[in-house]
Amino acid sequence: MEEKKVLMKDTKAVKTARVFPQDTNNHGTLFGGKLIAYIDDIASISAQKLCRSPLVTASIDSVDFLRPIKLGDAVTLEAMVTWTGKTSMEVLVKVTSEHLLTGESHMAATSFLTFVALDEQGRPKPVPQVVPETEEEKWLNETGKQRAEFRKKRRIQSKELIEFLQARLDSGRPGIS
Numbered sequence: 001m002e003e004k005k006v007l008m009k010d011t012k013a014v015k016t017a018r019v020f021p022q023d024t025n026n027h028g029t030l031f032g033g034k035l036i037a038y039i040d041d042i043a044s045i046s047a048q049k050l051c052r053s054p055l056v057t058a059s060i061d062s063v064d065f066l067r068p069i070k071l072g073d074a075v076t077l078e079a080m081v082t083w084t085g086k087t088s089m090e091v092l093v094k095v096t097s098e099h100l101l102t103g104e105s106h107m108a109a110t111s112f113l114t115f116v117a118l119d120e121q122g123r124p125k126p127v128p129q130v131v132p133e134t135e136e137e138k139w140l141n142e143t144g145k146q147r148a149e150f151r152k153k154r155r156i157q158s159k160e161l162i163e164f165l166q167a168r169l170d171s172g173r174p175g176i177s
């Protein structure tokens with residue numbers, strides 16, 4: 001049976017929101033946790049456009065906050081599936097801010113996230129392959145395998161840390177001091 005494929009451009013999702021006072025920290029800029037919630041949300045929509053099945057966030061790579069996003073600015077998030085494994089999907093989210101009175105616009109943050117598609121039993125399920133077309137899409141796709149390898153190594157370290165902390169918890173010595 002031929003493997004199902006989806007064009008990268010068909011996984012694009014975009015969201016724009018205004019930064020309101022309740023979204024800001026005590027510096028008057030967009031609260032980092034709020035931005036991460038926006039990033040996870042838009043990225044999951046993009047991944048689901050590819051797999052068309054239930055999914056979970058497996059990991060969020062480092063979120064690089066490049067510039068503060070100010071109260072009253074418009075924040076725009078663009079997400080796209082950049083690489084697919086067997087059951088996992090890598091999504092790139094680009095965040096830009098716009099000062100609505102001047103029209104000045106800046107790249108504010110970027111992040112890669114990984115989602116895993118699930119079957120009815122909640123087990124990882126194969127996903128269609130994403131197909132890049134433009135030069136930028138091809139570059140993002142070709143470099144995806146390397147990023148996935150890096151995450152695999154990081155996941156092993158993360159599991160070791162969790163096992164260590166769990167053992168301390170089980171022995172009645174919680175905490176990391």
Ligand SMILES: CC(C)(COP(=O)(O)OP(=O)(O)OC[C@H]1O[C@@H](n2cnc3c(N)ncnc32)[C@H](O)[C@@H]1OP(=O)(O)O)[C@@H](O)C(=O)NCCC(=O)NCCS
Pocket residue numbers: 056057058059084085086087088089114116124151152155
């Ligand atoms: C993500 C999850 C489904 C993976 O299940 P698993 O039984 O460990 O599955 P596997 O080890 O077979 O991994 C399945 C795929 O996920 C990828 N994967 C698993 N953990 C990952 C991680 N932390 N980062 C990136 N990719 C990951 C694997 O590389 C594999 O990809 P591939 O099929 O494309 O090669 C499982 O760990 C889980 O349910 N985690 C909780 C997710 C959750 O609750 N998210 C909400 C936010 S807290």
